[in-house]
Amino acid sequence: xxxxxxxxxxxxxxxxxxxxxxxxxxxxxxxxxxxxxxxxxxxxxxxxxxxxxxxxxxxxxxxxxxxxxxxxxxxxxxxxxxxxxxxxxxxxxxxxxxxxxxxxxxxxxxxxxxxxxxxxxxxxxxxxxxxxxxxxxxxxxxxxxxxxxxxxxxxxxxxxxxxxxxxxxxxxxxxxxxxxxxxxxxxxxxxxxxxxxxxxxxxxxxxxxxxxxxxxxxxxxxxxxxxxxxxxxxxxxxxxxxxxxxxxx
Numbered sequence: 001x002x003x004x005x006x007x008x009x010x011x012x013x014x015x016x017x018x019x020x021x022x023x024x025x026x027x028x029x030x031x032x033x034x035x036x037x038x039x040x041x042x043x044x045x046x047x048x049x050x051x052x053x054x055x056x057x058x059x060x061x062x063x064x065x066x067x068x069x070x071x072x073x074x075x076x077x078x079x080x081x082x083x084x085x086x087x088x089x090x091x092x093x094x095x096x097x098x099x100x101x102x103x104x105x106x107x108x109x110x111x112x113x114x115x116x117x118x119x120x121x122x123x124x125x126x127x128x129x130x131x132x133x134x135x136x137x138x139x140x141x142x143x144x145x146x147x148x149x150x151x152x153x154x155x156x157x158x159x160x161x162x163x164x165x166x167x168x169x170x171x172x173x174x175x176x177x178x179x180x181x182x183x184x185x186x187x188x189x190x191x192x193x194x195x196x197x198x199x200x201x202x203x204x205x206x207x208x209x210x211x212x213x214x215x216x217x218x219x220x221x222x223x224x225x226x227x228x229x230x231x232x233x234x235x236x237x238x239x240x241x242x243x244x245x246x247x248x249x
Contacts, residue, residue: 056108059184066194088196117162119196178220185223
């Protein structure tokens with residue numbers, strides 16, 4: 001198992017066999033919208049489903065916390081209508097290595113597990129704001145002594161800083177994997193939404209980052225599949241892509 005440590009994303013790769021029978025989400029209900037850039041020559045697909053629907057078809061499947069839970073629990077049901085916000089629950093997290101060896105090693109495509117920005121809801125009441133607050137911890141390595149520096153952000157600052165890291169996370173994934181082989185295809189989920197990042201703020205970041213990437217690197221990928229398992233999220237993706245790609249023609 002090869003590992004590559006990126007600035008903001010821990011990537012783990014594997015290439016094995018997998019049976020689709022364990023998935024709770026049937027591929028027969030997939031809804032897809034296809035965009036093809038005349039300049040970039042890259043197919044971008046929005047699909048109502050999970051990254052595992054492209055196992056064996058896409059070169060890479062990017063797996064966040066939500067996708068890990070889907071594969072971990074065969075009875076894990078995906079409610080495409082439940083888009084309620086949930087802060088990050090650290091008790092539900094496995095290490096990348098243990099999850100991969102237990103649940104992910106039998107997939108056909110290469111599995112890319114990513115550490116997403118994680119926003120928790122503090123349990124201690126904040127007397128200043130009169131409410132519990134979001135907290136985001138940013139870990140950065142000190143180049144002088146190789147120790148981790150922990151910086152904590154609260155409230156709106158937590159969302160602001162996590163948003164920048166989420167954008168950087170997608171950039172690192174796209175540029176790193178795009179250069180590993182000739183014209184790969186990739187299946188991406190909406191990262192961060194299972195680790196406390198608001199869904200309505202995550203989707204515009206994903207759309208903008210993909211489009212900016214394709215402007216700079218129009219020939220690295222064959223296909224980019226954005227996999228979505230919430231109906232409202234799919235509609236927001238479609239609206240934003242339509243505005244950018246169709247509305248500007």
